[in-house]
Amino acid sequence: MAHIISAQEYRNEETVAEKLAVADFTVFLSPVFEIDGxxxxxxxxxxxxxxxxxxxxxxxxxxxxxVRDNDTIALLEQGRVEDFLELHLIDGEYRHIATGKAVW
Known part of the structure; x- marks a missing residue:
């Protein structure tokens, strides 16, 4: 199973409460890619x-x-993983979403 990671640390509690109220639990992921095995x-x-x-x-x-949903996925398809990761840096370093531990 792939590690699910994110570089967005900020969470707006009001937005979380709104998602909770309507049971919006959908999370959109990139396709699986590989780094160092x-x-x-x-x-x-x-x-x-x-x-x-x-x-x-x-x-x-x-x-x-x-790539139809998110054109940045073309970078993964081209093997440009570092460019893809850099593009999706938001407000922190990449962390495992389940544990919060830094990836690299």
Whole structure:
């Protein structure tokens, strides 16, 4: 199973509460890619929905996006993993979403 990672640390509690109220637990992921023999997926959207799922004690609904959904996935298809990761840096370093531990 791939490590699910994110570089967005900020969570707006009001947004999380809204997601929780409507049971919006959908998290959009990149396709699986590999670095040094390890498989990863990046949370592209749904950080607040993930937190809402955690608070509700339910499994988030992971949905893998394609290049049709998110054109930055073309970078992965071209083997430009570092460019893809740099593009998705938001407000912190890459961390495992489940544990919060730094990836690299």
């Amino acid at each position: 390890e498989e990863y997926q990046v949370v592209l959207d749904g950080h607040h929905s993930y937190e809402a799922a955690v608070q509700a004690g339910v499994e988030p609904e992971f949905e893998v996006q394609s």
